[in-house]
Amino acid sequence: MKIDVLTLFPEMFDGVFNSSILKKAKEAEKVSYNIVNFRDYSDNKHQSVDDYPYGGGAGMVLKPQPIFDAVSDLKGKGSASPRVILMCPQGERYSQKKAEELAKDDHLIFICGHYEGYDERIREHLVTDEISIGDYVLTGGELGSMVVIDSVVRLLPGVLGKVASHENDSFSTGLLEHPHYTRPADFRGMKVPDTLLSGNHAYIEEWREKESLRRTLKRRPDLLENYLLTDKQKKMLEELKKTID
Template sequence: MRMDILTLFPELFPPVLGESIVGRARKKGLLQICCHQLRDFSPDPRGRVDDTVFGGGKGMLLLAEPFARGIDAIKEHTGSLPHILYMSPRGPVLNQGKARELAGFSHLVILCGHYEGVDQRLLDEYGAEEVSIGDYVLTGGELPAMILADAVSRMLPGVLSEEACFTEESHFSGLLEYPQYTRPEVWRGRAVPSVLLSGHHGNIRAWRQEQALAVTAQNRPDLLEKYGKG
């Protein structure tokens, strides 16, 4: 998969997306991430990318043209038609199902807004899909873009060592993940549940399912209701 990110702050991405699992996936050639400075695509000699809002209002709005030039340049370079995403609190909230769906694309272009967002005509022109990471507003789209890139990357074939690394995690099945334990068997007087030391795989699976249901009921009853309808 290839991801292209158009942003005013490309320098924020390498420290996050160049390390750990995502970084290793990039080194293996399973994933290509290219970050582009939006100002490089501005038609203005000074690199201006924003202007005041028609109709009045506080703050500045990002211009459509720099993003459009960036998208067109990426399309010309790759020769492919990417799926375009705009990180926005106005979009549906990113979940595991959406991450899995986006992992099915071979090429994503992620647009990072700033200030008051971007001219609506850009989104209409390119059919951009708006995606949010939660019901709150951030300064810009950079952090959401990093989260989306990370969530999608680990769904790609070969990125994780085994499929179970993500199929047993929170949200994949619709439930939150069960509690997990490691050595020592007793820590500060707290013992690992005996069933996990039994070696009986059927009992362990049953215990984990029971715990996943209990954790979901306690922390996210809304997910449990959806799970029951699935």
């Protein structure tokens, strides 16, 4: 996968793309990162990328020319039809489902804005996806794009050690993930559930399934509204509802 990021602050990405899984994915040639300062594409001598909004108002608006020219150049160096993603608080609320969708593409271009907003023609004629990572406003789109890129890259084949490492993640199955424990079995009087020490794999899987339902019911019951429960899970859920306030 090829990932291009248009930003006015390329230095923000140095640590993120050169650490942990994102670094390993790059070294394994599963992904390439290209950070572009779109100020370099400005066609005026001052290299300005923003201007006052028509009609007046506070703040500055990003001009279309530098971003259109940057995206056109990147298309010529990669895919002719990449996903062009605008990081924007007005965009689609980001989800694991969206991460899985983006992970199937081979070329993503992220546009990270600053200032008051974007010229609307960028949104209408250039962008394929608008994404928001939550109902709050950040200084710019950089942090949001890092979140999206991290969640996408880890899904690429061969990036994580085991496929199951992400297949059972919270939200990947539609439910929150079950609790995890490791050694020692007894830490300062706090013990690992006996089921996990039993060696009975069928029993363990049933415990994990039930705990996943319990955690989802308690913390994110809204996820259950659109989740297709099996008959077995329906029975588990009815039992759990009697034990959860």
